[in-house]
Amino acid sequence: MIEKLKDAGLRVTPQRLAIINFLDGNTSHPSVEEIYKELKPEFPSLSMATVYNTLQTLENAGIIQEINIEPGKRHFDPNPYPHCHFFCRSCKRVFDIDLGVEQVEGKRWVSDFWVENCYINLMGKCNSCMKSND
Amino acid sequence: MIEKLKDAGLRVTPQRLAIINFLDGNTSHPSVEEIYKELKPEFPSLSMATVYNTLQTLENAGIIQEINIEPGKRHFDPNPYPHCHFFCRSCKRVFDIDLGVEQVEGKRWVSDFWVENCYINLMGKCNSCMKSND
DNA sequence: ATTAGTGCAAACACTTTGCACGGGT
DNA sequence: ACCCGTGCAAAGTGTTTGCACTAAT
DSSP, X not given: OHHHHXXXXXXXXXXXXXXXXXHTTOOSXXXXXXXXXXHTTTXXXXXXXXXXXXXXXXXXXXXXXXXXXXXXXXXXXXXXXXXXXXXXXXXXXEEEOOOOOOOOOSOEEETTEEEEEEXXXXXXXXXXXXXXXX | OHHHHHHTTOOOOHHHHHHHHHHTTOOSOOBHHHHHHHHTTTOTTOOHHHHHHHHHHHHHXXXXXXXXEXXXXXXXXXXXXXXXXXXXXXXXXXXXXXXXXXXOOSOEEETTEEEEEEXXXXXXXXXXXXXXXX
């Protein structure tokens, strides 16, 4: 991921490294605030603005993907390739979910629209919330 | 739609009628503010709170569907059945788009998740924004 | 040396809440 | 008469912005 940063002509700063390290291999699909809270102890000077900036930058560079699944809250996924997500309305967590759907990658025309991204979002309750009746 | 209101045990108020009338047959997928602005002249006393309340109520009753496609802004569709949407990043409009995908309706288990809704969202640029280079 | 990136605080956009009043049933 | 729905204002949540300072190249 650090290589990808350099390749994109972006500067390697401690803050960016920390965010990348936290996201890399992370399957929890954290929100902006979760990322901030996680890194704040280690980086007391870290500001929300930097987290927002960095995530936006990484997304623009195609290194991560934004997940717009929880109304009014942005989540991020270190895996930039299209895949399906599930949002639990009860515990508010985001999961990867395999629907066996083959998602087309890359930009293309679909009828009258120039499609750049495709998102498949499922909503409901995760198993543990179902069990505990939340 | 008015019948559906009554069937759901909801009161038929002028505000709700106005919102339903505006949405019914409307394919523009308006945001909350667009609905408010449209109806305000006709209903000077109308408040945003009522618009939010009503839309939430109609969604809960399964009469309309919410579309979470523009980050940080809610849109609504009078068609409550699952179908695909396209969001133009340039003009910020939401369109119906036919992918020829058969979407399953109703709640069901998908692997470990209790799935209640499914959304397929495409993002990019609409034809007219492509042409005008916006 | 240059200029991209950071951090702070204030501003912003959208949504929710509490409560008194009014209208639908 | 009951009580659901409305409207107002205030508060809440998440995000963006402007600008001076700092640090990566």
